[in-house]
Amino acid sequence: MRVNDFYDHHPISEAQVLAALARRRGGDLSRLTPDELFEFDQDHYGGLAAVDALARRAGITAQSRVLDVCAGLAGPARFLASRRGCRVVALELHATRAAGAARLSRLVGLGARVRVVRGDAAALPFADDAFDACVSQEALLHIADKRAVLEGCRRALVPGGRLAFTDWIAHPRLAERERDRLREWMAATTLQSLPSYHALLGRAGFTAIEAEDLSDEWRRILRRRQETFRALRADTVARHGEARAREWEQLYAFFVGLVEAGKLGGGRFSGTA
Ligand SMILES: C[S@@+](CC[C@H](N)C(=O)[O-])C[C@H]1O[C@@H](n2cnc3c(N)ncnc32)[C@H](O)[C@@H]1O
Numbered sequence: 001m002r003v004n005d006f007y008d009h010h011p012i013s014e015a016q017v018l019a020a021l022a023r024r025r026g027g028d029l030s031r032l033t034p035d036e037l038f039e040f041d042q043d044h045y046g047g048l049a050a051v052d053a054l055a056r057r058a059g060i061t062a063q064s065r066v067l068d069v070c071a072g073l074a075g076p077a078r079f080l081a082s083r084r085g086c087r088v089v090a091l092e093l094h095a096t097r098a099a100g101a102a103r104l105s106r107l108v109g110l111g112a113r114v115r116v117v118r119g120d121a122a123a124l125p126f127a128d129d130a131f132d133a134c135v136s137q138e139a140l141l142h143i144a145d146k147r148a149v150l151e152g153c154r155r156a157l158v159p160g161g162r163l164a165f166t167d168w169i170a171h172p173r174l175a176e177r178e179r180d181r182l183r184e185w186m187a188a189t190t191l192q193s194l195p196s197y198h199a200l201l202g203r204a205g206f207t208a209i210e211a212e213d214l215s216d217e218w219r220r221i222l223r224r225r226q227e228t229f230r231a232l233r234a235d236t237v238a239r240h241g242e243a244r245a246r247e248w249e250q251l252y253a254f255f256v257g258l259v260e261a262g263k264l265g266g267g268r269f270s271g272t273a
Pocket residue numbers: 003007041042043044069070071072073074075076091092093094097119120121122136137138139142143
């Protein structure tokens with residue numbers, strides 16, 4: 001499965017966010033605030049607390065120029081801009097998601113603070129030293145050349161700038177056929193372990209590297225997320241059809257099963273450029 005195909009049919013989309021808000025507000029989408037979006041526009045594990053934890057590790061302040069790599073609908077970027085007062089560039093590969101990210105940001109009055117750029121994280125389209133902090137959540141799993149991403153982030157950061165990201169990690173018992181299935185179904189590739197990510201960060205030129213195992217926390221979150229997807233089933237069927245909804249359920253059951261079995265988990269990484 002190619003990453004763009006995977007996100008063409010993803011249950012979290014601009015249309016789904018707006019539909020959920022329209023239901024809540026009786027169809028009136030005027031004067032929306034960033035806060036009203038947060039329940040629906042974060043496509044990672046741990047919600048706003050997870051973005052906050054990354055912001056702390058990345059040392060983000062109101063003065064920071066922040067890059068969010070693989071920003072999705074720019075939910076985390078809007079949270080950082082609205083709560084920390086910083087400016088964020090939200091880089092996203094998928095054309096429809098990038099356009100949706102820009103529209104949602106304008107809709108809540110953050111068009112000037114959150115700039116959406118469509119591009120590939122493995123070939124970052126930014127000048128050296130352009131950012132003070134760089135964050136990313138649950139996205140590097142889709143990119144084969146993780147070293148290119150990390151080296152690009154290091155170059156885009158000022159010396160002393162901080163990178164902080166979370167991603168899936170593979171534990172030793174994850175079998176080859178399970179990796180293959182994750183690639184076919186979810187466009188997940190070259191999954192790293194905690195130590196191999198640590199080493200990659202070092203090779204990309206980062207220092208003061210920290211690697212935290214979030215697998216226990218993610219296990220609990222994933223159980224709840226599976227329930228959320230079940231609750232969105234009627235929406236998913238209406239948008240993508242019964243067959244795709246069933247495929248999502250099977251995919252998630254397989255995925256959550258790997259996490260429950262301790263074969264797949266999550267990690268949080270940080271380092272100084
Ligand atoms: C799970 S979503 C996370 C979105 C966002 N970080 C969040 O937490 O809400 C992963 C995102 O990474 C994007 N992506 C995947 N590969 C990419 C690449 N090579 N360059 C830029 N974005 C990419 C996908 O299109 C998708 O929107």
